[in-house]
Amino acid sequence: MSDQGIKSRPKYQPIAPDPQGRHHLLVVDGAHVPAEALAEGVNPSAFEVWTVAHKSAVPGSAAMEEEAGAVRVFRSVPHLFSALEERLARETMGLRLYAAGTEPFLWDAYGIGARAGLSQQEMAFAHVGAQARRIFCVHCRTVMEGVTTSIATCAGCGAPLFVRDHFSRRLAAFMAVQIDAEVPGEVPQAEELYS
Amino acid sequence: MTAGESLQVRVRDIVELAPSLKRFSFEPAHGGLFPTPPAGGHVMLTLRDGGRVMKNAYSLVSAPMERARYDIIVRLVAQSRGGSAFLHRKVAPGDVLEMARPVSLFPLASSAKKHLLIGGGIGITPLLSFLPELKARGARFELHQLSGGEEAPVFERLLAPYAAGEEIRVHGGGRAAFDLAGLLSRQPLGTHVYVCGPHALMDAVTATAAALGWPRGKIHKESFGGAGGGLPFRAVLKRSGIEVEVGETQSLLEAIEAAGIDAPCLCRGGACGECRTEVIEGEVDHRDDFLSAQEKAGGTVVLTCVSRARGPRLVLDL
Structure with missing residues (x-):
């Protein structure tokens, strides 16, 4: 059940700077750039890197360096995303955006990039870390984070939901549909698939 | 492949814009209205000069919402293969011609944050049909028209109806006095560039944009004619x-x-x-x-x- 043969399931590749790009910004949802996120032989210094420390004590970034090799540290993911929106709003053509981290992080970054006018040709993503899914209940629109099982109970409407591989880039979430819609009460055992 | 039956069109009027530029306005020969054309669309005219039949494509310069008439602008080319010379010298108001329905190979990108339009000489024609559409959409755009000095006032006049409050500029000094790299390097994310003009200009825009990191999908060019003849x-x-x-x-x-x-x-x-x-x-x-x-x-x-x-x-x- 882990490969449902659904084409919208995103595929990822290790990141290498696009030789056509003029400036390369890499955002990660941890304190460091994970080695497995980069293609062989690619050094993090090829990018301007934004990281998330997940703590309040972060070094100040007095000099706002915006060049390859510069590293800027944020307290949290929302902190980083808020700065990313502001940054992209004043960027010029030629920028490439890269993200490495969990899937919800990658696709939230994608949404920010797309709203700023970046096309898929100008963004690249590497999935590293947890496999846990953000899911979207197609019946009641509730979004749930960190789902690791094949079947989950919707926090919004209580429906037993089957977690599909059907992925919405717009919502940055996997679609989840009621599993006992035809035979109420017939719910298979949930399996731990996405930990 | 053309969409549906061709149209019979009557020449309404012909206006000389410059010594080598004429605007032809057509109306449906049998009354009624034309189909709504796409922005940036072109039509193909069948020109019968004695026994010779030529089919030439021309961009529509009238607004897409204008259905009572279709306008084209034709440059009389010295090395004409016959089409532009025929239109300039032999076609008169009242004549009826055969025209294929408009199609567009040069559409505006709906996801663009901004549209950068660059025209060279008669390459202004598809850009002219973009302008009313961009105005209607309330889209952000910038237009640069390159021209020889003597024709700059002609292009200024053609662009004047759209110029109020917009970034529209005619560069009478041609390519030499035009900072293409500067223009392309300061465009915001999400800009699409559209270029129509001589091959040298289109190649320069494509190459400069690519070197500055523009992805291919955001560079659009419309080529026209210019094929010339050769040995039989x-x-x-x-x-x-x-x-x-x-x-x-x-x-x-x-x-x-x-x-x-x-x-x-x-x-x-x-x-x-x-x-x-x-x-x-x-x-x-x-x-x-x-x-x-x-x-x-x-x-x-x-x-x-x-x-x-x-x-x-x-x-x-x-």
């Missing part, structure tokens, strides 16, 4: 079992059409690929913007609307 040659149409002579000022496609073969075509400017035909024998002088470098090197296909034979003979699977 013989084309063998294997499937039809006939041979045609292609004259110096005639295109391969025109020669095929003159022989009564209904060959595929759409843009007639080497841009769309509709007339792509398999080559069985002979060397091709590729002049299109459609085939990839590999396809051109492979030598097994030809776009009949602009490309020619490099030798005396070309055998086609047609």
Whole structure:
């Protein structure tokens, strides 16, 4: 059940700077750039890197360096995303955006990039870390984070939901549909698939 | 491939904009309204000069919401293969011509945050049909028109109706005085660039934008005519079992059409690929913007609307 043969399931590749790009910004949802996120032989210094420390004590970034090799540290993911929106709003053509981290992080970054006018040709993503899914209940629109099982109970409407591989880039979430819609009460055992 | 039956159009009026530029306005010959054209669309006119039949594509410069008339602007080219000279010298108000319904190979990107339009000379024509559409959408845009000094006032006048409060500039000094790299390097994310003009300008915009990191999907170009003639040659149409002579000022496609073969075509400017035909024998002088470098090197296909034979003979699977 882990490969449902659904084409919208995103595929990822290790990141290498696009030789056509003029400036390369890499955002990660941890304190460091994970080695497995980069293609062989690619050094993090090829990018301007934004990281998330997940703590309040972060070094100040007095000099706002915006060049390859510069590293800027944020307290949290929302902190980083808020700065990313502001940054992209004043960027010029030629920028490439890269993200490495969990899937919800990658696709939230994608949404920010797309709203700023970046096309898929100008963004690249590497999935590293947890496999846990953000899911979207197609019946009641509730979004749930960190789902690791094949079947989950919707926090919004209580429906037993089957977690599909059907992925919405717009919502940055996997679609989840009621599993006992035809035979109420017939719910298979949930399996731990996405930990 | 053309959309539906062709239209019969009557020349309403002809206005001389400059010594070599005329605007032709057409109305439906049998009354009623024209179909709504796409922004950036072009029409194909069938021009009958004595026994010779020419089919030339022209951008519509009238607004897409204008259905009572279609306007085109035609430059009289010194090296004309006949179409522009025929329109300039022989067509008069009241004449009825055959016109294929408008199609667009140069659409505006709906996801663009900003549209950067660059025109060179008569390449202003498809951009003129973009302007009312961009205004109607409330889209953000910037237009730069390159021109020789003597024609700059003509382009200023054509752009004047759209100029209020917009970034529209005519550069009368041509390419030399135009900072293309500066312009392309300061565009915000999400900008799409559209260029129409001489090949040298389109190549410069494409190459400069790519070097500055613009992705291919955000660079759009519209080529027109400019194929010119060449040495005459013989084309063998294997499937039809006939041979045609292609004259110096005639295109391969025109020669095929003159022989009564209904060959595929759409843009007639080497841009769309509709007339792509398999080559069985002979060397091709590729002049299109459609085939990839590999396809051109492979030598097994030809776009009949602009490309020619490099030798005396070309055998086609047609």
